[in-house]
Amino acid sequence: MNAIQRHTTDRSLIQIVILLFLMPLMIISAASYVTVSAATWMGTRYLRTLDQRPAALTQHNLGLELRELGVPVGSLSIEYCANDPVPNTACVVPVGLDVSAAVLAAQTGETGFSVHPSTNANRIVLTRPAQLPTGASSQYDFTNVLNPSDAGTYYLRLQTYTSTDATGVDIENGGVAFAINPGLGLVTEVPPYLTLCSGVTIVGDDCLTATSFFIDLGEFSTVEPTSASSEFVVATNAQYGYGVTVTGTTLTSGNNVIPALTVPSPSIAGQSQFGINLRQNTIPPVGGEPIGYGLGVIDPNYNQQNRYMFRAGDLLASSATPDYEKYTISYMANVSDDQPAGVYATTISIIGLANF
Known part of the structure; x- marks a missing residue:
């Protein structure tokens, strides 16, 4: 029986939002018109954010395709705006965004x-010696990007230039929309548990199979010991394991008593004595070894083969970590010739305590 483990899972979502502008935006009046941008529109473009949560320090992966292959490109401007993706218009800087320390990782x-020194909190400028584009699909991975502090939709304005500092007339431009979303929190609780059951026999570790709580030792003999056994299962996910103690009395019949062994002692026929241990014994042949994870430890007083004792309140077995174990208790009794006749009985209880 495994101690239940706490499992918690976070997954960063990656959202790709592609915004294509099929033609330049034109504002026309009866008297005149203004062309916002006459540059060529870029091909397919996207932004993947590895962590979409507000104010997350994360990685942004920008993809784009350049279509104007006849003009050298020396710089690329990547501007983050809160209002729209339209180049060459007023940009509202997203609150909390900071790309000033962004690193071009790939x-x-x-x-x-x-990265050009003119890069600031909402604009990354990439620079290189001006050269003709190849037309290949490109991706630029930026680490150390601080997301906007508020959830919502934001935009990139992309522009290429022949200059190496993103100044002058742009060659191509385009826009990308992306989303910042509140994180989805997953919380789970692993409840503490302690399982303890006992019976004459228990199949495997299934407490539902525990049979009977009554042991009949039969008639005592002065020439050989009387013996029997029972089993108990203990399991817990407690951080510091468990402890199992024993309570009860020795065998009694009215005022007559079979003395309990107070120290680990061998079985001696013809001498009145009663004791238990948690081992497989040969004298008499009774008991069994612990079965389980093997993390439990039998108390030394009850961990000696063919040695028995009984003292109410004693610790029988314990573990310092979460554990599952099945133990067998061996019972041994002898009587002397002068032991008074009678029906001798006792009630022994097993108590388990989890250490959280």
Whole structure:
């Protein structure tokens, strides 16, 4: 029986949101018109956030395709905005966002870039010696990115330049939308437990199979010991294990008593004595060895083969860690020639305590 383990799972979700602008935005009036951007629109683009929670320090992976292959590219501007993805318009800086310390951890496709010193809290500028694009699909992985502090939809404005510092007229541009979502918290509780059962026999570790609570030792003999056995199962997930103690009395018949052995002693036929242990014995042949994880320890007084004793309140077995174990209690009794006749009986109880 395994101690139940606490399992807690967090998974960062990755969301890809692609926003394509099929044509430049134009504002037309009766008297005049204004073209917001005349640059070529980039191809497919995306942003993957490895952790979408607000204010998370995480990694952003940006993917894009350049379509204008006839003009050298020396820089790429990546601007984070809260209002829209439209280049060359006023940008509202997302609250809490900080990409000023972003690290370009990996790059594929259009490569050779590094982070330009003009990078600030909401804008990353990548720079390289100007060269013609290859048209390959590109991805840029940025670590040490601090997400916006509020959940919601945010935008990237992407622009390429021939200059190496993202100044001048842009060559291509595009936008990407991405989401910051509250984290999904998973909390579970592993309840503490202690299982303790006893019976004359128990099949495996199944307490439901415990049979009978009555042991008949039969008639005593002065020439050989009388013996019997019972079993108990103990299991717990307590951090500091368990302790099992024994209570009760020795065998009595009215005022007549068969003395209990107060120290581990051998069985001696013809001498009145009563005792128990938790071992497989040969004199008499009774008992069994513990079965389980093997983490439990029998108290030394009850861990000696062919040695028996009984003292109410004694510790029988314990474990310092979560454990499952089945123990067998061996009972041994002898009587002398002058032991008074009678029906001798006792009630012995097993008490378990978990150490949380």
